[in-house]
Amino acid sequence: MAATVLIAEDEPNLVESLSFILRREGCEVSAVFDGEAVLERLRDGLPDVLVLDVMLPKRNGFDVLKAIRSDPRLTGIPVLVLTAKGQERDRKTAEQLGADAFVTKPFSNRDVVDRIKRLAGL
Amino acid sequence: MRPLRRGGDSVLALLVLGIWLLMPPVISLFVRPAELFGVPVLVLYLFGVWLLLIVGTAVLARRLPPDQGHLPGLPRRPDESD
Amino acid sequence: MLSANVVLFTALAYVALLFVVAFFSDRRARRGWLGLVRSPIVYTLSISVYCTSWTFYGAVGSAARNGLEFATIYLGPTLVFVGWWFLLRKLVRIGRVHRASSIADLISSRYGKSMSLAVLVTVIAVIGTTPYIALQLKAVTTSFQVVASTTHTALLGIPEADLDLRTGFWVAVGMAVFTILFGTRNIDANEHHHGVVAAIALEALVKLFALIAVGLYVVFAIGGGVGEVFALPASAKVLGAEVFGPRWVALTFLSATAIVCLPRQFQITVVENADEEHLRTAAWLFPLYLFLTCLFTLPIAITGLATMPAGSNPDMYVLTLPMLHDRSALSLLVFIGGFSSATSMVIVASIALSIMVSNHIVMPIALRLAWLSRGVSGDVKSLLLVSRRISIALILSLGFVYFVFSAHSDALAKIGLIAFAGVAQFLPCLIGGLYWHRASKGGAFAGLLIGFVTWAYTLLLPSFEGGAVPASLFSDGPWGIALLRPEALFGAGGMDPLVHALFWSLSLNAGLFVLISLIKDQNPLERLQSTLFVDVFRNPADKESRFIHRSAAIDDLFVLAQRILGAEQAYLLFRDYARRQGIEEGLPRPSTEFIAQLERQFAGSIGAASARVMISQVVTGETISLGEMMRLVDETQQVIEYSQQLEQKSQQLQVTARQLREANERLRLLDAQKDDFLSQVSHEVRTPMASIRSFSEILLETRDLESEQATRFLSIIHDETLRLTRLLDEILDLSHLERGELAWSLQPLDAEAVLDRAIETCRGMAASADVQLVVGPRAGSVRVMGHEDRLNQVFINLISNAIKHNRSRAPVVTVSSAIAEGRYQVTFEDNGEGVPAEARDRIFTKFSRAWTQSRPRDAGAGLGLAISRAIARKMHGDVELLPAGRPGSGVGARFRVSLPLARGQAAPAGELERRAGE
DSSP states (O other), X not given: OOOEEEEEOSOHHHHHHHHHHHHHTTOEEEEESSHHHHHHHHHXXXXXXXXXXXXXXXXXXXXXXXXXXXXXXXXXXXXXXXXXXXXXXXXXXXXXXXXXXXXXXXXXXXXXXXXXXXXXXX | OOOOTTHHHHHHHHHXXXXXXXXXXXXXXXXXXXXXXXXXXXHHHHHHHHHHHHHHHHHHHXXXXXXXXXXXXXXXXTTOOO | OOOHHHHHHHHHHHHHHHHXXXXXXXXXXXXXXXGGGGSHHHHHHHHGGGSOHHHHTHHHHHHHHHGGGGGHHHHHHHHHHHTTTTTHHHHHHHHHHTTOOSHHHHHHHHTTSOHHHHHHHHHHHHHHHHHHHHHHHHHHHHHHHHHTOSSGGGGGOOOGGGOOHHHHHHHHHHHHHHHHHHHSSOOOTTSOOHHHHHHHHHHHHHHHHHHHHHHHIIIIIIISSHHHHHHSHHHHHHHHSOOOSHHHHHHHHHHHHHXXXXXXXXXXXXIXXXXXXXXXXXXXXXXXXXXXXXXXXXXXXHHHHHHXXXXXXXXXXHHHHHHHTTOHHHHHHHHHHHHHHHHHHHHHHHHHHHHHHIIIIIHHHHHXXXXXXXXXXXXXXXXXXXXXXXXXXXXXXXXXXXXXXXXXXXXXXXXXXXXXXXXXXXHHHHHHHHHOTTOOHHHHHHHHHHHHHHHIIIIIGGGGBTTTBOTHHHHHOGGGOGGGOTTSGGGOOSSOHHHHHHHHHXXXXXXXXXXXXXXXXXXXXXXXXXXXXXXXXTSOGGGHHHHEEEEEOHHHHHHHHHHHHOHHHHHHHHHHHHHHTTOSSSOOOOOHHHHHHHHHHHHHHHOHHHHHHHHHHHEEEEEEOHHHHHHHHHHHHHHHHHHHHHHHHHHHHXXXXXXXXXXXXXXXXXHHHHHHHHHHHHHHHHHHHHHHHHHHHHHHHOTTOOHHHHHHHHHHHHHHHHHHHHHHHHHHHHHHHHHTOOOOOOEEEEHHHHHHHHHHHHHHHHHHTTOEEEEOOOOOSOEEEEOHHHHHHHHHHHHHXXXXXXOOSSOEEEEEEEEETTXXXXXXXXXXXXXXXXXXXXXXXXXXXXXXXXXXXXOOOSOHHHHHHHXXXXXXXXXXXXXXXXXXXXXXXXXEEEEEBOTTOOOOHHHHHHHHHO
16 A cells, blocks of 8 residues: 655755655655645645655744644644754754654655655554 | 941931931921820920930940950059959 | 938038948959949949039929920930940040040140140130039039028028028038049049049939939829829920920030030040940940939929929929928938039049149149259159149139129029030030041131130120129120120121020131141141041051150159159059060160150150150150151051952942853853854755755665656756855855955945946846846946945845745836935835735844745845845945835835945935935
8 A cells, every 4th residue: 555645845856856765665745845835735635644844934844743733633644854953952842742753854765765654654 | 146247337327317306397296285195295205215215325335346456444453463 | 391410410421421432442443353343334323423413403493494405405415325436435445545634635635745735625624614613512502501491481492692601611622622532542544533433423323313212202292193293284384385496406416515525524434434345335324314314304393383382493393392291301312412413523523624734734834844853753743643632622612712703693503504615615626636637736726715715705704794794795795896796796696695605606616627727737746646546446556656766764764754653653664564575674675665655654644745745855866757657647548448449349340240241141142143053054054965865865776767867866966066055155255244354445336337237147037037127217327435246246136036036926126226315325126025024123134034935946045135234334335124115015125235425426416406405
């Protein structure tokens, strides 16, 4: 069974590389470029995994995560948080808000794919 | 009791207060026919202030620091003995 | 009714008791058993010599006439003792350190051991005190006649014409004998008159006991209670007296002065003080004594007015009230109490005066007339003792004579306050001498003299009115000069005579004292003494020897000491000092210190001025070291400055601490900004790195990659490396700009040409982004001071920002320029959404792209505006965001670059006209 992954990332190049490696693993990938779009897209249906960048335009990743975890309909989505700041503070915030995994840019493709698969229950 | 570090200041405060309380404008406030315990308030006031100064000075005198190098009575003459 | 014999016998028995007490106290003290005699309580009781028969009888009389006014006489001293820490403590310390034998000696010693000043003070003291002694004699005489009278008419008081002068005479004789016996046993100021002090303390107890006894009797036995007494109609009359005015203040001040300046008070408080710590107890115990003394004054006066037959003398109520009710024992006690208060004053006053007369009048005359050239051991001592005994006899005789001559007028009644005002003349030079370094002998002498003369003229003389003095003097003034009328000096009439006299005498006194002190310089000895007095708590007296260098033959000194102190005491003194110098047998070395100590010892006996004269007779080569003295003054000054510096330092420390806190706060802020910056840089670097790493891994791991795809991935990697390089360049650029390391030479350049070039550069970018680039009104040719390439960079940055961030459907960017407010201004305007209000404040800070709604691919790192502004400021210009246009007006973000014009740049004509119109 193929897993569906939603990528929320404003860097088009990263969306492209992530989509490439995930599709190669057989996942269905879709992408949004800002925080508001994430929540909008989730109304249409829930992905198996959400890859969420922290520095998103309009609504930052932490804000989106908080909204997801406080919405009973969305709260079960496994979320992998991506950040470029790489600070311990951000990791803690992500954990507190209920992120399931945390990855710092630049990342290893293998690592990200493994984590996403694990989150998708594959 | 702890000796006062700047004893002079409290003595000065008491002194100024005493002088002020005994100045005619303040005393004149009590020139009225009222009585308390059968004694005119003017008399009570005057002697009350007086007593206040005495008690205040007694309290301060105990708490003022001992004088540096004060001269107690001269030593007895050496040829005298008890 | 008491018979005269019973009264006489009781009085004699009481006097005998005093003799016994004095005798045994003296003997105990001589044997070293000081115990009770030296207790603070005895000291306090002896100070109550202040309360004479004028208090004992007169206070009630005063209350009957003037209500509460009597209290001022006791409130003044109360205030002085409340403030003991400032004045009395210093006075006692100085008196003891310098062995002052009297107030005259203290004043003379302070002003360079001046003989003439001592004489003047002594004369004033004698003139002021003698009538007061007469007053005591009169009181004893009157009270004796009243208490021993057999008729009820005596209750009215004894008419002055009927006074029995013999009583007064025998009282005077008795007091003279007592005083001579116990007051002149020795001549040294520091060997106290223990016998006298003990007797005075006993008398203090007796008079207080008598007053309280009669008070209790009057209130509870006659009056029936406190409330009842104050309910008497006489109470309203007594308390209704309007006394709270200038006279109230003047009397309080006067009595405060008296407790310090009266010779007998100085004698008891300073000279007879056995231990400075006793003052600590007296500070509150003496006011308490005064309080108790006054407690029953009002009730007695009220009851007397209400119950005594009309015409009774209020001054005798204390005695006549118990007599009216046939209380013989109580009457006798009251008589003894009054007798005590009179005799204690007479004894102490005559001792104090005799010391002053012998030391300051007899001794100087003896020295000048060379009576003492014989040089016999103890001759000075015996001269002093004899002269003191004669002085006592003379002073009492004088008092008696005064009594006889004024007995038949009421002149004595007012003498209490007149005497107070007389000795009050000592106040300016005494206080000045204690607290003011510059106070000089000339000033003290002139002030005292004018004060004394004014006092005598305005207060003493009028007390003889109707007697020897013609009445016309008072109504018209001397030689008809109205301005010099004694009771309206310089036309200042309508005042209370006492307030008038006090005002003129003390203000002239103090004024002249200060004036002459300021004009006249002190001689070296005066200067030395002034420092030793004013700074007594900082300078031990033995420092004196540092300044006066002198030598003498030890034999001469020994002979001198024998003459002044007597052979035995001189021997003991020299032996002690020799031992202190380590010499077991023989005489001490005549060191400067020893001579100084000897002079102080002599001063205690014969007064500072005479001691100095006598020492000078045997001393050779005296020099007062001015240098040393200046150093002393300096040391004192240093101590003061040091404490001020400490205070300043602690203030400075507080300021420094605050500055440090502020600096720390700034550092913390900077640190937070730095952290923020690093975190931003990290983010900006990591983002392209993430793409590069991700695509590289794809390229490395994917074998079956189509070449088209591989090429695309490689080009992304390439783009991202360029982006990284650009970012690092910008960071370095900004860092250099901020640190000011870039030194450009600013040159005049054609700004419009630079702007044109920038617009041209951006045309391609605008076209590819479908943005219409419009050039609006232009300034024409303008020269500014700047750097061409950098200015170009700023313009391009602003235009490209406007193109990149314009999200309008038909995006337009307009560039226009003008000269306004003396500056070249270029405005970049777009029709996009504008800068969100919450982002306006921080768009010029680093990495602040938050205002962009979404980020286009080629957006910079958010350093562009920060760099542009830094560049413009380097050129003394600025980049600002203009206020937002109204929503829907089609105006988005508007940025303006403004630069100062190069010198010599003529403003365009329009601009000139506009300015001229302003």
